[in-house]
Amino acid sequence: MFDFFKSRRRATLREQPFPEAWRAIIAANTSYVSRLPTEDRTELEGHVQVFLAEKTFEGCGGLEITDEIRVTIAAQACLLLIHRETDYFPDLETILVYPHTYVAKTSAYLGGGTAIADEQARLGQSASGVVVLAWDAVRRGATDAHDGHNVTLHEFAHQLDQEDGAADGAPVLGKRAMYTAWARVFGEEFAHLVEDVDKHRKSDIDTYGATSPAEFFAVVTEVFFAEPEPLKRRHPELYEQLALFYRQDPAANTSTAPART
Numbered sequence: 001m002f003d004f005f006k007s008r009r010r011a012t013l014r015e016q017p018f019p020e021a022w023r024a025i026i027a028a029n030t031s032y033v034s035r036l037p038t039e040d041r042t043e044l045e046g047h048v049q050v051f052l053a054e055k056t057f058e059g060c061g062g063l064e065i066t067d068e069i070r071v072t073i074a075a076q077a078c079l080l081l082i083h084r085e086t087d088y089f090p091d092l093e094t095i096l097v098y099p100h101t102y103v104a105k106t107s108a109y110l111g112g113g114t115a116i117a118d119e120q121a122r123l124g125q126s127a128s129g130v131v132v133l134a135w136d137a138v139r140r141g142a143t144d145a146h147d148g149h150n151v152t153l154h155e156f157a158h159q160l161d162q163e164d165g166a167a168d169g170a171p172v173l174g175k176r177a178m179y180t181a182w183a184r185v186f187g188e189e190f191a192h193l194v195e196d197v198d199k200h201r202k203s204d205i206d207t208y209g210a211t212s213p214a215e216f217f218a219v220v221t222e223v224f225f226a227e228p229e230p231l232k233r234r235h236p237e238l239y240e241q242l243a244l245f246y247r248q249d250p251a252a253n254t255s256t257a258p259a260r261t
């Protein structure tokens, strides 16, 4: 719940001047955050101040946490919060960061002999109270906006999904009417992807999303921000549901963005 003192403390944090060094990190490391319209970027910077004040970062495997690591992760996590009423991932306390991708221990079988490496092979993990990330994967996902993958967005989408107590691919949607459309569109798209995997058909959505509705939501969140145009073109209803939930239209940002150098 929002209590008065927490809201006031956060408002104060948001109003603090944003360090230029942090702004430079965001510009250098997170290509689609830097494409945001100016007012969205200002909102995001405010959220980053709150996020960094409230969450703890711990380096693992000998990694020393730097501002670059904290700001790069925070900026992407907070991309999921702008335009929305948010309690800043209320269950999340700690972000553990490893220097490199850690080795996958298990695989999930989806039938038809298709083995799909589990979350650990995807370079991160999300659980109650904690997100685990590999810094090399975070950097890769943040700077290369064209492969549709972003492990940070993936794990923080799981955090949003878990806010209602169930990791079921349906986050808190606000209006009740939204659940009907969400359930229909996500149900159909998920079933379609599972069928693609079963029949060894090529799919434009990462087949890891067929693991469960929760993974589907996390995977399409990645695509929504990292490759919005193809998603909008090929899966307009899915794109629309995500745009309603995130209250953003990233495809519009890409088309108006100046060419990157």
Ligand SMILES: [Zn+2]
Binding pocket: 119, 154, 158, 214, 215, 218
């Ligand atoms: Zn996942």
